[in-house]
Each structure stands twice: as structure tokens, then as C-alpha cells.
Amino acid sequence: MTAAPRPGPVSSPIMLDGSAGGAVCVVGAGYVGLVTAVCLADNGRDVRLVEVEPTRLGMLQQGRSPIHEPGLDRLLAGVVDQGRLRVTGDMAAALRGAGVVLIAVGTPPTEDGGADLAQVRTALDAAIRHAEPGTVLAIKSTIPPGTTASLNRTLVRERLPLVMCPEFLREGSALSDFNRPARVVIGGDDAEAVERVAALFGHLDAPIIRTDPTSAEMIKYGTNSFLALKISFINEISHLCELTGADVDAVADGMGLDPRVGRAFLGAGLGFGGSCFPKDVRALDHTASYHGQTMWMLKAAIEVNAQQRRRFVAKVRDSLGGNLQDCRIAVLGLSFKPGTDDMRQAPAVDIIRHLEDLGASVSATDPVAIPKAAPLLGATRLVEDAYECVRDADAVVLVTEWPEFAALDWVRVAASVRRRVVVDGRNVLDGHALAAMGFAYRSVGRRAILPD
Numbered sequence: 001m002t003a004a005p006r007p008g009p010v011s012s013p014i015m016l017d018g019s020a021g022g023a024v025c026v027v028g029a030g031y032v033g034l035v036t037a038v039c040l041a042d043n044g045r046d047v048r049l050v051e052v053e054p055t056r057l058g059m060l061q062q063g064r065s066p067i068h069e070p071g072l073d074r075l076l077a078g079v080v081d082q083g084r085l086r087v088t089g090d091m092a093a094a095l096r097g098a099g100v101v102l103i104a105v106g107t108p109p110t111e112d113g114g115a116d117l118a119q120v121r122t123a124l125d126a127a128i129r130h131a132e133p134g135t136v137l138a139i140k141s142t143i144p145p146g147t148t149a150s151l152n153r154t155l156v157r158e159r160l161p162l163v164m165c166p167e168f169l170r171e172g173s174a175l176s177d178f179n180r181p182a183r184v185v186i187g188g189d190d191a192e193a194v195e196r197v198a199a200l201f202g203h204l205d206a207p208i209i210r211t212d213p214t215s216a217e218m219i220k221y222g223t224n225s226f227l228a229l230k231i232s233f234i235n236e237i238s239h240l241c242e243l244t245g246a247d248v249d250a251v252a253d254g255m256g257l258d259p260r261v262g263r264a265f266l267g268a269g270l271g272f273g274g275s276c277f278p279k280d281v282r283a284l285d286h287t288a289s290y291h292g293q294t295m296w297m298l299k300a301a302i303e304v305n306a307q308q309r310r311r312f313v314a315k316v317r318d319s320l321g322g323n324l325q326d327c328r329i330a331v332l333g334l335s336f337k338p339g340t341d342d343m344r345q346a347p348a349v350d351i352i353r354h355l356e357d358l359g360a361s362v363s364a365t366d367p368v369a370i371p372k373a374a375p376l377l378g379a380t381r382l383v384e385d386a387y388e389c390v391r392d393a394d395a396v397v398l399v400t401e402w403p404e405f406a407a408l409d410w411v412r413v414a415a416s417v418r419r420r421v422v423v424d425g426r427n428v429l430d431g432h433a434l435a436a437m438g439f440a441y442r443s444v445g446r447r448a449i450l451p452d
Helices: 031-042 054-061 072-081 091-095 118-130 147-156 174-179 191-200 213-244 248-256 277-290 296-319 347-357 370-376 386-390 410-416 431-436
Strands: 023-027 047-050 085-088 098-103 136-139 162-164 184-187 208-211 328-332 361-365 395-398 421-424 440-442
Touching (some): 023 091, 023 118, 031 072, 031 085, 031 174, 054 072, 054 085, 072 174, 085 091, 091 118, 098 118, 118 136, 136 147, 147 162, 147 213, 162 191, 184 213, 191 208, 208 213, 213 248, 213 296, 296 347, 296 395, 296 421, 328 347, 361 386, 386 410, 421 431, 431 440
Parallel strands (some): 023 047, 184 208, 328 395, 395 421, 421 440
Antiparallel strands (some): 162 184
16 A cells, blocks of 8 residues: 655644544443443444453443443443344454454553553554554554554554544543544554544544654553643642642642633642553653653652652641551541542552551442452451441541542531541532531641641
């Protein structure tokens, strides 16, 4: 296939309405792959989803999701029952008649912070072996800038076109993010292949950015790294607010009204976690080092993120008189954010381990993440009932801002605890209402509120 002229660094966003011929094959049933496959099938596409892990494959073939994502189970069961989504472990069968193959496998961090591309290479190798002539390969996995160009040279060569189509899904709101994206980014050197992939998303009311593959990769890393920097910055501001007596919520509101700044990701708390931000920030710094650059701002963001969790533990310790030995701490929330059971880089893990290292015994609860948290927290008492979790606690510590915890009957909590101390790591509880119930309330970047 003759390559079209190389696109410029970033084309003008345009709207596209169209359809791609043939079935769509999605390789990998993680958050990105599963949500992408289900949403495309829900839009009427013929989708084949490849998953090789036996347990996950069995669940998916029964129409059950192996991950917690609001609304996904219902949508998955519907498209499987209707025959629009077929889940298989057979790559050859899945690729038969497929016009586009979306690679959505994991790129976990290596020990030195780089992105492990082993799964991407394996998936591409299999796709190249079984794809029919003219099939377009598109990578949705997050890969360092320059990877697609390198893979094109070493794996794909001239037989099949390869493009980059990064994802911008947030766990807990992935379905709405897919169906109402801020933009779709597609990077490739073959204009026809880029249009084939763009047609998959033509039903979405979103601008489509066409660019070269390295720029597409950089857009993904730049976006996540910038948002991580923003989170770390407001957390540094929050610490200074505590030292000076300012209120970080008022500061963030005032900053956020400036259209150059924006209020999103200016919530002071326990920093970033999950499968994307920690991994991608380190991977971009690692990529920069290969080109002789040091990303000092990214290094600082990583350190601030870790420091914010240590500061929080110190706040819990100080709230209990400076000593946690033999104290009982109730932790509300385990997953890294509400709406998911993902425990990757969850602040709760670091915080609970630190509390236990300082001599505290910890009970913890979460609406959905206990099964995934259990292997990570062997010394922690994990309970499903929040009221059982807080019973006889010396301090109640909120780590994940699940709405269920804000909606607790705090009068009942007050009657159950040993000491009325609340430390809110997400600034979501009503401190004045808690103080009226006799609680001493501390949060992040704001003054403590003591009981009357």
C-alpha cells in the first residue's frame, strides 16, 4: 500500500460522519478494550473482542464484566445477547473479515519507569499473522512517543498500515467519556488508514485531530502528565494554605474561575493514583531521558504525590496526640477513586501500610474494591459494612470519596466510635456538621474544626 503524504504535526479539528467497512476486532478486554468494544457494538458495529485469560474470557462470554464500571454490565449483556459483540480467545477467527484491529492491551511500568511493550508486540505479531490484506491496525494502548514509528519499521513494514489512536477514558465514567469525548486523536502516515479509523468514531459529536503517530502519542502523555502536574500543584498550595491559614477550596475556586486555569483537577486531597497518571508520568520522564532531557517538573510531581500521602498519615497521628501505637483507625475507601474497584496505585494502600507501620490497627471498607484490596493488605481487617468498620475506632479516616460515605448516618457513627476524630482526605464531608456532633474534624488545606 502506498503511503499518503505525512500529515502535519496537528491538523485542524474537523467533524467526520461515516462508517468503516468490515467488522472491528478489539484485542484486549481491560478497561480500554472492553469499553471500546461494548460502545462500538452498542452503536451497531460488528465487534469481535479477543481475550486470552481464561477466567475473564468465560465471564465475558456469559455477558458479565470482569471490571467494575457503572453501566457496563447492562450494556455488555445487551450487545452479547444481540450478537453484535462476540468474545473469543481465537485471534484468527476474530480477525476474519475485520477491517480495523484495535490493540488495547496493557503497557505496565518496568522497574526503571519505562513502558513494557511486550503485550503490544505480541498482539501486533498475532494480528499481522492473521489479518487479511488491507486491514488497518490501530494502537489504543498508551505507548511512549516514537513507538508507533518504531513498530512500523520493525514489525508492520509495508504489509499493513499502523496508526495510533490514544484513549482518554476515565475509570468510573468511561462510558460517557467514550460517547461524549472532548476529541478523537488519530495519528498515522497513511491517510486512507487514518480515515478508516476515523470512520469508527464518525457518530460521535467530537472534533477529530489527524496528525502523525508520534504527535498522537505525545498528546496522550502530555495530557495525563499535565493533569498530574495540576493535581500536585494544588496539593502543594494546600500545604501552604495550612501553614498560612488560607482555605484551599476558596483558593481553588478563585483560581479555577480564570479560563486560563480552569477548576478541574484542582481538588486538594491525596494525590493521583490509578492505572494511568502514575505510570504515564514516569514513562514520559523515562522517554525524555533517552533523548538527553530531564523532566524536572515531572519528577517533582511524583515526589509531591508521595509526600501528600505521608503528610496525611502525619495528620492522622497528630490528631491522636502524636502516637498511633495501639490506636484503632477506620479507613473509608480503598479504590483509587469512586466508581471503580481498581487498586492500582491507590493512596489507601500506602496510607494503611504506613498507619500499620506506626503501630495502628486498621479496619477498612469500600463499596466494591475489597476483593481486589485483600491481597494487598494482609494485616488489615476488611469489612463490607461501614458501621462495623468504624466501631470502636479512635479515628475515622476518609480516603476515597464514595458518596456512600458522605451519606452515612454520622450520628450513628458518633455513637459507635471510641474517639470522635475524623480526618477527611478528600474534603467532602461537612466539617461544621460533624463538629456539632462532637467530632474534631481535619481536612486537607483547611483549618481544623473542633467541637463546640
